[in-house]
Amino acid sequence: MDISPRLPPFNENVAKRYIDAAVQTSGLPEFLGIRTTFVEPGRMRVQIPVDPKLVTRIGNMHGGVLSALCDHVLGSVCYLHMPDGYWAATTEFKLNLLAPVSSGTVTAEATIIAMTRTTAVVRIDVTNDGRPCCAAQGTVLILPPRQPKPTG
Amino acid sequence: MDISPRLPPFNENVAKRYIDAAVQTSGLPEFLGIRTTFVEPGRMRVQIPVDPKLVTRIGNMHGGVLSALCDHVLGSVCYLHMPDGYWAATTEFKLNLLAPVSSGTVTAEATIIAMTRTTAVVRIDVTNDGRPCCAAQGTVLILPPRQPKPTG
Amino acid sequence: MDISPRLPPFNENVAKRYIDAAVQTSGLPEFLGIRTTFVEPGRMRVQIPVDPKLVTRIGNMHGGVLSALCDHVLGSVCYLHMPDGYWAATTEFKLNLLAPVSSGTVTAEATIIAMTRTTAVVRIDVTNDGRPCCAAQGTVLILPPRQPKPTG
Amino acid sequence: MDISPRLPPFNENVAKRYIDAAVQTSGLPEFLGIRTTFVEPGRMRVQIPVDPKLVTRIGNMHGGVLSALCDHVLGSVCYLHMPDGYWAATTEFKLNLLAPVSSGTVTAEATIIAMTRTTAVVRIDVTNDGRPCCAAQGTVLILPPRQPKPTG
Numbered sequence: 275m276d277i278s279p280r281l282p283p284f285n286e287n288v289a290k291r292y293i294d295a296a297v298q299t300s301g302l303p304e305f306l307g308i309r310t311t312f313v314e315p316g317r318m319r320v321q322i323p324v325d326p327k328l329v330t331r332i333g334n335m336h337g338g339v340l341s342a343l344c345d346h347v348l349g350s351v352c353y354l355h356m357p358d359g360y361w362a363a364t365t366e367f368k369l370n371l372l373a374p375v376s377s378g379t380v381t382a383e384a385t386i387i388a389m390t391r392t393t394a395v396v397r398i399d400v401t402n403d404g405r406p407c408c409a410a411q412g413t414v415l416i417l418p419p420r421q422p423k424p425t426g
Numbered sequence: 427m428d429i430s431p432r433l434p435p436f437n438e439n440v441a442k443r444y445i446d447a448a449v450q451t452s453g454l455p456e457f458l459g460i461r462t463t464f465v466e467p468g469r470m471r472v473q474i475p476v477d478p479k480l481v482t483r484i485g486n487m488h489g490g491v492l493s494a495l496c497d498h499v500l501g502s503v504c505y506l507h508m509p510d511g512y513w514a515a516t517t518e519f520k521l522n523l524l525a526p527v528s529s530g531t532v533t534a535e536a537t538i539i540a541m542t543r544t545t546a547v548v549r550i551d552v553t554n555d556g557r558p559c560c561a562a563q564g565t566v567l568i569l570p571p572r573q574p575k576p577t578g
Numbered sequence: 579m580d581i582s583p584r585l586p587p588f589n590e591n592v593a594k595r596y597i598d599a600a601v602q603t604s605g606l607p608e609f610l611g612i613r614t615t616f617v618e619p620g621r622m623r624v625q626i627p628v629d630p631k632l633v634t635r636i637g638n639m640h641g642g643v644l645s646a647l648c649d650h651v652l653g654s655v656c657y658l659h660m661p662d663g664y665w666a667a668t669t670e671f672k673l674n675l676l677a678p679v680s681s682g683t684v685t686a687e688a689t690i691i692a693m694t695r696t697t698a699v700v701r702i703d704v705t706n707d708g709r710p711c712c713a714a715q716g717t718v719l720i721l722p723p724r725q726p727k728p729t730g
Numbered sequence: 731m732d733i734s735p736r737l738p739p740f741n742e743n744v745a746k747r748y749i750d751a752a753v754q755t756s757g758l759p760e761f762l763g764i765r766t767t768f769v770e771p772g773r774m775r776v777q778i779p780v781d782p783k784l785v786t787r788i789g790n791m792h793g794g795v796l797s798a799l800c801d802h803v804l805g806s807v808c809y810l811h812m813p814d815g816y817w818a819a820t821t822e823f824k825l826n827l828l829a830p831v832s833s834g835t836v837t838a839e840a841t842i843i844a845m846t847r848t849t850a851v852v853r854i855d856v857t858n859d860g861r862p863c864c865a866a867q868g869t870v871l872i873l874p875p876r877q878p879k880p881t882g
Contacts (some may be wrong), residue, residue: 279862301479302488305457327453336454337501337516338494345490364489366717368520368672368824370851370869372844387865388828395826395865397853406735409843409851411867413670413717413826431710518869520672520824522699522717524692539713540676547674547713549701558583561691561699563715565674565822565869605783606792609761631757640758641805641820642798649794668793672824 281389282355284315289354292318302342310350316386318351324377324402335375343382344369344398344410351384352394352414359419362394367412369398378403392416433541434507436467441506444470454494462502468538470503476529476554487527495534496521496550496562503536504546504566511571514546519564521550530555544568585693586659588619593658596622606646614654620690622655628681628706639679647686648673648702648714655688656698656718663723666698671716673702682707696720737845738811740771745810748774758798766806772842774807780833780858791831799838800825800854800866807840808850808870815875818850823868825854834859848872 298308306328312319322343328335345364352362381401388395393415400408450460458480464471472495480491497516504514533553540547545567552560602612610632616623624647632643649668656666685705692699697719704712754764762784768775778799784791801820808818837857844851849871856864 301482302457302490302494305454330453332513334515336494336498338454338458338497341493341497341519342454342488342490345493346488349489361484363486363526364523366520366522366670367493368518368867370518370844370867371516372851374515388826388862395828397865406844409853409867411824411826411865518822520715522692522715524699540674540710547676549713558692561701561715563672563674563713605786606761606794606798609758634757636817638819640798640802642758642801645797645801645823646758646792646794649797650792653793665788667790667830668827670824670826671797672822674822675820678819
């Protein structure tokens with residue numbers, strides 16, 4: 275069953291920026307070590323190393339890492355099909371954890387399954403060294419440019 | 427409509443430990459600054475400050491923080507009704523983001539709505555300085571004690 | 579933690595109509611025997627009898643009945659806070675089945691936990707003769723009046 | 731990214747039975763007109779006609795039909811990989827409605843993305859005459875044979 279959706283125009287600038295500045299350098303994404311490794315129309319792949327600091331004393335990676343990773347790539351993939359200046363806000367998502375993660379690399383691949391100019395639905399497949407460990411699905415709201423908050 | 431569930435026995439030791447060692451001191455919970463502020467049978471409340479490092483350049487807290495917080499408290503509340511040595515593994519959850527968060531304190535209250543000796547369903551209400559900002563619902567699997575992974 | 583949301587104005591006409599014409603008389607709601615039993619601002623309760631025709635040969639009610647019931651009340655509760663002529667479209671929801679249902683009455687209570695003029699998030703508690711059997715949470719889009727489709 | 735899961739053995743008898751008795755002849759599945767149109771290891775497709783009785787006065791098919799269809803195929807696909815006599819109980823699922831449905835045929839394709847002898851996670855893609863209209867994801871519990879409830 276082919277369910278490739280029709281998407282708004284691909285934004286090459288955004289795609290290039292993601293790849294050029296692949297490593298996130300602030301906040302939660304930096305703490306997790308999120309790296310963008312692949313983009314194409316409707317799809318983005320990000321990766322994190324399973325840093326020992328993220329592993330609980332049970333020996334498994336904290337589940338919050340996977341949910342934060344899903345949330346991150348869920349919004350990010352939408353920017354590939356948004357005009358400059360617009361922004362993506364996750365409104366909801368759901369995830370199933372399929373297997374525990376304790377080492378290696380985690381890769382999350384987000385695929386847009388439906389998108390208009392105002393909203394998108396995205397699915398995410400997460401693997402740990404090639405083995406499925408998480409599957410997610412969620413909704414993103416696309417919002418027009420707004421003035422940045424004044425600082426200070 | 428009263429839907430208070432019947433729960434397995436309350437584990438006072440666990441409850442005391444949560445409150446005594448309220449501040450998480452490792453990994454993602456430490457990075458987020460998660461603090462346990464309240465426990466009672468079937469319910470737990472945790473809190474984080476909206477640290478500027480968690481706020482994106484749009485001016486809002488990274489959504490991944492809320493999902494990680496939900497994942498954290500979703501599992502933690504179950505330990506209140508589990509025998510010592512057992513562990514809780516989140517198998518799935520879903521969240522709705524209700525309003526952006528940009529400052530102040532975020533409080534997540536988890537309530538067990540159904541629990542047996544092997545599984546639990548939990549709801550989470552998250553507020554930002556008293557205003558609802560997120561609502562979640564998920565499932566936890568309760569697992570018997572296992573040997574810790576050998577180190578080194 | 580009080581999380582009562584601020585809601586758009588209560589529409590007394592709609593509330594009265596729900597109660598006056600409590601029994602659904604067409605389509606899936608009629609087949610399921612859905613009956614509105616209670617409305618108040620932000621909340622609606624509907625009920626179905628567990629008709630033997632809905633019980634599978636395993637002896638349990640078909641899960642699709644509970645999901646259809648949740649979908650029904652998820653949208654319906656929003657009409658209580660919408661201007662005449664507007665309509666509510668469910669965009670997503672999630673449910674957890676807590677216990678099998680095999681006889682008696684099923685009651686679903688929907689509570690709006692956040693609502694603006696364009697969208698609402700709703701939680702649903704479903705009980706079977708007083709025992710929790712399902713918990714759901716979902717999103718509704720509020721749309722302005724549109725011309726009905728021409729018939730024939 | 732190949733995420734084909736390893737599944738328990740395919741049960742040819744069950745598959746044959748689904749195809750031979752493709753049309754559901756009782757309860758909610760009969761009311762909806764559910765028809766099994768395709769099975770293969772890890773995958774099942776079911777179909778319903780958009781009967782006018784299922785269309786609301788707004789002109790769209792009742793959302794509860796799609797959720798009931800998802801619930802139905804979510805459990806059914808698992809029987810393809812279960813020993814005779816075992817049964818599948820949906821524990822939770824989530825769906826996103828992508829486009830309204832008003833006529834034609836609705837096809838739901840369920841794909842098992844992870845399965846052990848006790849549990850499975852399944853994704854569902856629903857199309858209306860080839861156009862995506864719903865995407866779902868959920869969990870099924872696999873239970874050992876039990877005595878049927880005595881009748882009368």
